[in-house]
Amino acid sequence: MQRFPSSLMSGYRNFMSGRYSAESERYRVLAETGQKPQTLVIACCDSRAAPETIFDAGPGELFVMRNVANMVPPYEPDGQYHATSAALEFAVQSLRVKDIVVMGHGRCGGIKAALDPDAEPLSPGDFIGKWMGLLKPAAEQIQSNDMLTASERQTALERVSIRNSLDNLRTFPCVKILEEKGKLQLHGAWFDISTGELWVMDAKSRDFIRPPLE
Amino acid sequence: MQRFPSSLMSGYRNFMSGRYSAESERYRVLAETGQKPQTLVIACCDSRAAPETIFDAGPGELFVMRNVANMVPPYEPDGQYHATSAALEFAVQSLRVKDIVVMGHGRCGGIKAALDPDAEPLSPGDFIGKWMGLLKPAAEQIQSNDMLTASERQTALERVSIRNSLDNLRTFPCVKILEEKGKLQLHGAWFDISTGELWVMDAKSRDFIRPPLE
């Protein structure tokens, strides 16, 4: 008979005997009063870059939307299902978050696929192909640049993807208006899985720099 | 000048001095060899129900897709952008995950909105309204049952949403085929934020039961 993954069950036991038993009161209160996160994090599904881990976040702190390559499609009020736009709308309009962080990371599989000229569809639906198509113009420009090494092209597109998501966020009227009013701030960040370094985007120059840790 | 959220920066410092310094070798290896997660978790964006926290998961263990109300739309190879379908395709076809867990939770804001007959669009685009529309038939049936309390209706729809996502997962040919071949298993789980209880769906009856912790 089918069994729930044992690794998850043992992890859950650790959670119950550890974090939950230590913070049960906090969980009870969060259940009663509801969540009031200050921050929306738009991150990648990658198993090596969980926002709660990297930002050592506790329950109630981060509202987290995760898709392949931490992307935000442009504003399209077309009546279709938009997972990303729905999460964004809920975070901004209902939860009234104060900050939105788009967090990318190194060695991103989605970005790698976007840069692979010989990439085959993974399935007849080719959903990844369509999804990464959001980065097509940028990907083609970078692909064609034979001055950069493969890994430089990869890092370049990972960061372009973050800036691209930030630009698309601003195509949502509610985001644009609240940011102009100073009630909402947008941020970019890039996590290096290998070294654990966090690179933060400078709002003005849009360069990624390593902030001092102290 | 705009500053990166200080709570996130201090959390990141804890990560670097704590988990990362303890597991830096593991991160380095994961960066070199790439991720090989066994499990895809489809979860909600809720700040109180992070899969990595509840399953005490380390880097590389869980490929996590998060949207409002942990939903999976039905298979629609229509050339649109599908964040969820793309993540699913990548996890199943490229990463070859062995298990998919759809994890819902109590007090879900998206589910609450779906059950609110007087819910106003949060913005002109009404992205949440459209997104939760995936549960419309179920929501209407449950809404109309005035014998149940508000919280009983909420819990019922939260669990229906999980079963609904599992059904939709099976509309994806790659999922259906691999499950039939026994190479992929689908699971449902429901997390009670207040008590920390994890309820797991029985594959046969589709009921949610609390597995023994020993």
Added chain:
Amino acid sequence: MQRFPSSLMSGYRNFMSGRYSAESERYRVLAETGQKPQTLVIACCDSRAAPETIFDAGPGELFVMRNVANMVPPYEPDGQYHATSAALEFAVQSLRVKDIVVMGHGRCGGIKAALDPDAEPLSPGDFIGKWMGLLKPAAEQIQSNDMLTASERQTALERVSIRNSLDNLRTFPCVKILEEKGKLQLHGAWFDISTGELWVMDAKSRDFIRPPLE
């Protein structure tokens, strides 16, 4: 020749050598001075859910009325025989109980019958059919919800039946008046045969929650 069930006789011998011999004085006093129970329990006939067992109650503590599915019909002063109304009247007006507990339980056969669309009368008199008819409107609403599993529908109706009995209790003038005067309290409880859990109804929300055991 007909013999009294031997299992009952041997159980009675245990009672005499055990509880009775230990509490004979208490029994003698209770016989002399009469019973003064504080609580009326309205429970189901089910062999797995005896109130005295679940509440570890001694002689004189609980006045117990038991019928199928722990139901209370609405106030009907029509001169017919009303087993339930008679027991209620005696407990409230003559014994002056302070609390009334309506206790339902999981896997209730009466509730199961009420939810079975193909249920045949058990006998020409169809007494169960008529009796469970007290829940007909609720049963039909819940029956029609094909989004819920069979056991979810069962649990839902078991709890609706408790709330229904509490509502009907308040159609009895003596109950209504004494409750308003604060001299009588009504409670709902649901017992899970499998896990032994007792769920208590919150008077305000009417939800069933597990009270802390400490």
Added chain:
Amino acid sequence: MQRFPSSLMSGYRNFMSGRYSAESERYRVLAETGQKPQTLVIACCDSRAAPETIFDAGPGELFVMRNVANMVPPYEPDGQYHATSAALEFAVQSLRVKDIVVMGHGRCGGIKAALDPDAEPLSPGDFIGKWMGLLKPAAEQIQSNDMLTASERQTALERVSIRNSLDNLRTFPCVKILEEKGKLQLHGAWFDISTGELWVMDAKSRDFIRPPLE
């Protein structure tokens, strides 16, 4: 705020730490496989005469119907709500019990009321008056017998009530037929609260005698 009776909660804690923890497996099995009691006990609501206590019965052993003065009304297939007939039908036709025990007891308040010529209705509905009316002819005969002491009259009517219930049980076709086929046995018993004595009715003479305990 309203609280569940503390005496019941502490009793429940005893149950969980005592009987349930000792018999949890039995409870789990009884929940899975359903109840299969051999015996239906028709008893009084009296707080001093709980069948499970007197027969030291465990979970799953006794299907127990309790009303005031352990009465069974005659067979009336009239479409009204009949709590007692419904429980009887369920026990005999669905659970297929092998024995039915009608258990009365001393100092029965219902019987006392039936014998009190000056008894006032307890409420405008006079449900007890109507209910005890089932014993009116017998009560009047015994009342008028001034050769008997008050307590002799009480005991006499308590036993008449048991025989009366046994007679009425046989007006139910299903009971009559199964008894004639030897598949169902009917028994009478009377419990003396003060001495703890159990008197069993002899099927032939219908006298109540004390069976040897060895």
